[in-house]
Amino acid sequence: MSYKKEEVKCPKCGKKIRVKVYTKLDETQVTDIINRDIFAAKCPKCGEKTYIDYIVDLETPTYYLYYTPGYNKSKKKIKGKTTRVCDTYDDFKEKILIFEEGLNDILIEFIKQYIKMELKHDDLSELRDVRFDSIINDDIIFTLVGLKKNVAIKKDFYKAMEDKSIFKNPIRAIVLDNSNYWKYQKMK
Numbered sequence: 445m446s447y448k449k450e451e452v453k454c455p456k457c458g459k460k461i462r463v464k465v466y467t468k469l470d471e472t473q474v475t476d477i478i479n480r481d482i483f484a485a486k487c488p489k490c491g492e493k494t495y496i497d498y499i500v501d502l503e504t505p506t507y508y509l510y511y512t513p514g515y516n517k518s519k520k521k522i523k524g525k526t527t528r529v530c531d532t533y534d535d536f537k538e539k540i541l542i543f544e545e546g547l548n549d550i551l552i553e554f555i556k557q558y559i560k561m562e563l564k565h566d567d568l569s570e571l572r573d574v575r576f577d578s579i580i581n582d583d584i585i586f587t588l589v590g591l592k593k594n595v596a597i598k599k600d601f602y603k604a605m606e607d608k609s610i611f612k613n614p615i616r617a618i619v620l621d622n623s624n625y626w627k628y629q630k631m632k
């Protein structure tokens with residue numbers, strides 16, 4: 445959990461703000477990443493809250509994420525851990541939520557595609573993205589971004605799809621999303 449102090453300019457009043465820039469993140473910081481506090485800085489002069497983005501890795505006992513905002517490049521896999529690259533904050537947050545629940549992100553992308561196929565035409569034109577949100581009881585909750593709606597998928601459906609699937613892990617750590625998940629999953 446080592447960090448260095450850096451200075452950024454307040455976007456509102458221009459005052460220099462000292463911020464903590466971590467060189468590596470660990471599992472004790474997961475909550476602060478999800479609520480984005482870890483990337484937040486508050487100006488001591490005008491009170492403006494600003495977010496800073498920088499390249500940083502997150503290592504937990506089961507997964508390893510390379511957070512590379514704005515850059516989509518493959519990286520080396522970490523042995524024994526699910527390893528991914530996340531090139532936006534929303535991706536980074538979503539992967540953490542998925543892996544903290546012990547879910548398979550390849551299958552989650554498959555289910556998102558299924559959700560899209562079930563949507564009505566009008567809804568589809570408004571839809572900007574589908575994001576994993578949480579697990580509540582027997583339901584896996586997804587947010588339909590742009591529609592301000594949630595969708596619940598039964599855990600049983602997830603398990604049935606998991607049983608029917610064969611997964612292939614990417615050779616390197618990559619951004620794994622709706623554009624490429626299908627390369628790593630096929631039906632038995």
Ligand SMILES: [Zn+2]
Nearest residue numbers: 454457487490
């Ligand atoms: Zn300020």
